[in-house]
Amino acid sequence: MKAVHTELHRSHDPQFFLVRGVVKRTTEQPERADRLLKGLKDGKHQLVEPTTFGQGPRARIHSPEYLSFLSEAWDAWTALGDSGPEMIGNIHPVRHAATYPTHIVGKLGWHTADTAAPIGPGTWAAACVATDVAVTAAQMVMDGEDATYALCRPPGHHAYRDMAGGFCFLNNSAIAAAHLRQKHERVVILDVDVHHGNGTQGIFYARPDVYTISIHADPVAYYPYVWGYAHERGEGPGLGANLNIPLPIGTGDDGYMQALEAARRAIESFAPGALVIALGLDASEHDPLKGLAVTTPGFRRIGQAIAKMGLPTVFVQEGGYLSDILGANLTSVLAGFEEAR
Numbered sequence: 001m002k003a004v005h006t007e008l009h010r011s012h013d014p015q016f017f018l019v020r021g022v023v024k025r026t027t028e029q030p031e032r033a034d035r036l037l038k039g040l041k042d043g044k045h046q047l048v049e050p051t052t053f054g055q056g057p058r059a060r061i062h063s064p065e066y067l068s069f070l071s072e073a074w075d076a077w078t079a080l081g082d083s084g085p086e087m088i089g090n091i092h093p094v095r096h097a098a099t100y101p102t103h104i105v106g107k108l109g110w111h112t113a114d115t116a117a118p119i120g121p122g123t124w125a126a127a128c129v130a131t132d133v134a135v136t137a138a139q140m141v142m143d144g145e146d147a148t149y150a151l152c153r154p155p156g157h158h159a160y161r162d163m164a165g166g167f168c169f170l171n172n173s174a175i176a177a178a179h180l181r182q183k184h185e186r187v188v189i190l191d192v193d194v195h196h197g198n199g200t201q202g203i204f205y206a207r208p209d210v211y212t213i214s215i216h217a218d219p220v221a222y223y224p225y226v227w228g229y230a231h232e233r234g235e236g237p238g239l240g241a242n243l244n245i246p247l248p249i250g251t252g253d254d255g256y257m258q259a260l261e262a263a264r265r266a267i268e269s270f271a272p273g274a275l276v277i278a279l280g281l282d283a284s285e286h287d288p289l290k291g292l293a294v295t296t297p298g299f300r301r302i303g304q305a306i307a308k309m310g311l312p313t314v315f316v317q318e319g320g321y322l323s324d325i326l327g328a329n330l331t332s333v334l335a336g337f338e339e340a341r
Contacts, residue, residue, distance in 0.1 A: 001334055002148050003045040004137045008129045009033055009153040011122025014167075016086055018115045026118075027288055027321040028167040033153045036317065039327030043334055045149065048140075050132040057135045058128070060178040061171055061203060065100065066162035069111050070124050070169060076104040077119075087119035113158070113165030113224075127154055127169040134172040137314050138179040141274065146341065147313040149279075149334060150176070155318045157197035157278050158224065166195065166223065173278040173316045174203045177210050180314070184273025188213065188311075190263055192302060193280020193318040194291035196228025196244065200278065206238040211270045215259045217283075217291035218246040241270075249291060253298035256283065260305050267309055275311040281320030281329045288321050299329045303336025313337070 010030045017026035040047065058067060077083050091109035101107050108119075130152040137150035150172065157173055158166030177187045189204075191197035191214040204210040219228035234242040243266050245259045267275070285293040294302070306313065315334070320326055 001045050001338060002048050002140060002145060003040045003151060004048050004050050004133045004140075004148065005037060005040070005151040006050050006129055006133060009126050012120065012126030012154055013122070014086065014118045014120060016088055016115070016118045026116075026167070028154060029322065030153070031322060032320065032326070033151060035322070035326040036151055036320070036330050039330035040149070040151070042327065043331040045334065048136070050129065050136040051139070053132055053135045057175050057179055058131050058170055061161065061174045063162040066111055069107050070119075070127065073104065073108065073119055074121050074124065080104065085120070088115050111163055113160070113163050116166050117164040117169060123154070123169060130154060130156065130172050131170050131175050134176040134314075134316050135179050137316070138176040141312045141314050142180065142183050147315070147337065149315040150317060152317045156316075157191055157193060157200050157318050158195070159199040160202045163199075165199065167319075168199060171199050171203060173197070173276050173318070174200050176314050176316055177276045180274045180276065181209060185209065186211070186270060186272040187274050187276065188267050188270060188272040189276045189278055190267065190306070191215065191278035191280070191318070192283065193278055194282040194287065194289065195223050195280065195319060196246070197278055198224045198227035201227065201232065201242055201244075204238065205234050205242060206236040208237045208241050211241045211243070211267070211272065213243045213245070213263050213266060215245045215247065215256070215263060217249055221249060222291055247292060250293050252285070252293045253295055253301065256292065256294055256298065257301055257305065260302060264305065264309055272311065275306075275309060275313045277306060277313060277315045278318045279315045279333070280318040281326060281333070284320070284323065284325065284329055286323040286325045288323060296325060296328055296332050299332040300336035303333040304340035307337040307340035
């Protein structure tokens with residue numbers, strides 16, 4: 001399988017992570033990509049540099065105000081003269097009868113859902129190149145590849161149309177799906193990250209052409225807490241085109257595979273032309289965020305099950321944090337896919 005990757009992700013190196021009132025070093029570190037890259041090399045996947053697609057694919061998904069904010073944020077922040085080393089909002093307006101702010105501090109709060117998406121001097125550049133990685137992988141599938149993998153960093157599935165959150169700034173999986181829509185009437189995004197893909201759900205919630213499915217740890221006691229419940233099914237024209245499958249904390253391989261079978265049946269009924277896998281590897285039993293307990297052989301089973309869906313497939317990297325087995329889990333899921341294809 002061809003894998004799209006670039007070292008330009010390193011310009012984004014966030015530090016701040018607030019966990020239950022305790023400030024820690026974020027788990028979304030550049031080293032994640034090094035471990036994932038080792039997994040690709042161990043699986044003997046061919047590495048491809050991304051093509052630059054520019055703002056067009058991003059603008060299909062994200063609002064003009066949000067893209068403008070992200071592109072100008074760091075310069076406006078540093079111009080304050082008394083700002084910190086990262087941009088972290090101290091307000092998060094709920095937007096009820098609210099006015100779009102003109103001050104950078106107000107814009108930062110408006111465009112961030114939480115404190116887990118600190119913006120640094122290289123964040124915009126890294127987020128843009130991550131979308132190029134995703135779109136390159138999607139274009140390769142449109143041009144005839146059976147399946148591709150996009151090593152995107154920063155990840156994207158918590159990013160809404162106009163709001164960052166949960167380590168995510170631009171929604172790589174959504175952007176890949178929108179690119180695939182140029183060829184396919186219907187596309188599915190299947191999110192297997194341990195966290196609910198709330199940004200992706202929000203982007204497509206009223207659309208019938210992109211079916212969003214997320215298998216994740218139950219948000220009753222896990223991020224993002226307020227999205228990801230089974231009763232969230234879409235709205236308007238998109239009613240029925242969103243499926244959430246929350247799992248009890250600590251669910252292992254067999255329970256996960258049962259959920260994946262339910263997702264497969266839903267995908268088969270929708271009859272899409274292509275499939276985007278929002279590939280979180282943080283469902284691992286060894287992941288530091290400890291939501292689910294999928295084993296390395298379990299990831300191989302996940303890859304096999306995805307392959308049996310028989311669709312042109314783009315794997316877009318989402319979560320999966322620093323553990324000794326991160327690269328091996330990536331090797332496992334892609335190997336399972338290839339052997340069952």
